[in-house]
Amino acid sequence: MKTDNQRLVNGVKILLDTAPLYGNIVMNLNRRADSTLKQPVGLLWQKHQWYLTFNAQLLEERLPKDDEIALLLAHVALHVIWQHPIRYQQRTAKKLVKLGTDLAVNQYLPKDMGILPGAVTLQTIFNLTGKLLAAHQDSAQYIEWLAALTNQDALPDGDQNDNHDSWQSATGHIAEATTALNEVVRQAVEDTPQSGRGNIDSEIVRQIEKVQTRKRHWQAILKAKLSQIPHRKRESWTRFNRRQPYRMDLPGQVSAQSAKIVVFIDNSASISDQLAGVFLSQIQQIAQQFDTNIDYFMFDTQVHPIHHIHDWQRHAGGGTTFQSIFNLLSERRYKPSQTLVVILTDGEGEKATVNTKFKQVYWIMPTGAHLSLVDPVGHIITLTMDEYNGA
Incomplete structure (x- = not known):
């Protein structure tokens, strides 16, 4: 305001x-x-x-x-x-x-x-x-x-x-x-x-x-990828204007990237409430750091949209099927070349190879976890202990 x-x-x-x-x-x-x-x-x-x-x-x-x-x-x-x-x-x-x-x-x-x-x-x-x-x-x-x-x-x-x-x-x-x-x-x-x-x-x-010195591995990777895509600016009244900080009558600006980020949060029964909280704290940083076009979903054996991430309340689901993520991406006509897929999971799911054209995929997992998929697409990134503990 x-x-x-x-x-x-x-x-x-x-x-x-x-x-x-x-x-x-x-x-x-x-x-x-x-x-x-x-x-x-x-x-x-x-x-x-x-x-x-x-x-x-x-x-x-x-x-x-x-x-x-x-x-x-x-x-x-x-x-x-x-x-x-x-x-x-x-x-x-x-x-x-x-x-x-x-x-x-x-x-x-x-x-x-x-x-x-x-x-x-x-x-x-x-x-x-x-x-x-x-x-x-x-x-x-x-x-x-x-x-x-x-x-x-x-x-x-x-x-x-x-x-x-x-x-x-x-x-x-x-x-x-x-x-x-x-x-x-x-x-x-x-x-x-x-x-x-x-x-x-x-x-x-x-x-x-x-x-x-606290590492930000996966955010840094996303930033590097997004920096290669042209971006525009939009106004924000909750930020100071960096070029003219002495002008309160001018809004600040935040970047609005052209790429689409699609975030999927594992909602299966194997996810503890503590880990769900860690995942939520991590994805909030995507919105704050990049301010790009972001869609949020939760998944277990099915994928469900999260309409308001700030108000999301977790309800533990059943098993985990990673293929359901990539099926939804195709059904909703996301473009593989312009879409960054972020999946926060404990890695427990099917052992098959997923069928997908999406290559810009980032699996964000806690320390010690292993992804069940055979020959998974994209990058597997382990959260540091600082990120996991919120320290």
């Missing part, structure tokens, strides 16, 4: 100029205005995506300078880099979690941009409790130290400009939300030239490398 908040866009533009990596992390988040938000900004998991939510009125009231908004957005980007919205889903000590995570990230805010109003620092804790905590520690260490203090009543609640409560929106969707959050970081790194990354602390570099 279109918004008219120029202050947020001003902050993004400043951040792109002064700390491009942080700016690109923000740029790769969807955005949503929320006048009910109790703090100026927040991170929200909704409809299989991460959103930067913002309250325009509170931004205006609490952060009168655009540089201050830029610092707040850098604060949010650092929470993303350290995966705080994922790591602290089940913690009951919300005050300590908020304070510990804010203490951790605020030490890495760009120093040449001034001071973020209301930011808690190590000096804040020392002034209130007389306890001097060591610098540059992980948030978990700060939470442990804060929990050991005898005068916890003197502690603040953390920064007042960042809503942590919305992190809980990812509860129950950890694998999918983790994959999506890591993809925001990976894409931001790709969008930021090495020469334009500025002076980034070595601890941040190491944390980003942890995210980048």
Whole structure:
């Protein structure tokens, strides 16, 4: 939806100029205005995506300078880099979690941009409790130290400009939300030239490398294949305009590939609920990364369309027949030269050779699984343990 908040866009533009990596992390988040938000900004998991939510009125009231908004957005980007919205889903000590995570990230805010109003620092804790905590520690260490203090009543609640409560929106969707959050970081790194990354602390570099080293075998293969096909652009009001980020009145753009991707999800009785959840988290990344023409189906001995993948609820079926997939592709007149077929399965099915003209087929399977087909067509790709665990 279109918004008219120029202050947020001003902050993004400043951040792109002064700390491009942080700016690109923000740029790769969807955005949503929320006048009910109790703090100026927040991170929200909704409809299989991460959103930067913002309250325009509170931004205006609490952060009168655009540089201050830029610092707040850098604060949010650092929470993303350290995966705080994922790591602290089940913690009951919300005050300590908020304070510990804010203490951790605020030490890495760009120093040449001034001071973020209301930011808690190590000096804040020392002034209130007389306890001097060591610098540059992980948030978990700060939470442990804060929990050991005898005068916890003197502690603040953390920064007042960042809503942590919305992190809980990812509860129950950890694998999918983790994959999506890591993809925001990976894409931001790709969008930021090495020469334009500025002076980034070595601890941040190491944390980003942890995210980048997680393999994306099958997504990378699809990307390589799709890159060979001409594509067009379409407008999206949930993205910043990359060419003119200071213009909130202009929509962003996402690629709309010309190829067709057809995804088939194994719905047979041999698929556990856990594996079904992994498959769902994986296919959500297809839509987010490629934004091409995608059709979704589930299959066992028969194939059934999934009309709304975001609302799909699994109901375990019976056996598995892979030939039914290729029969449907022919019946619906998909073109083999323009169709990428993605099949997420545990590999258990018939042992015959399938009859098909489709060659661009990608079998996505969990670690240790084996495809029952004799001489299968296409590529067999094993999910890494990180992908399987959603880590």
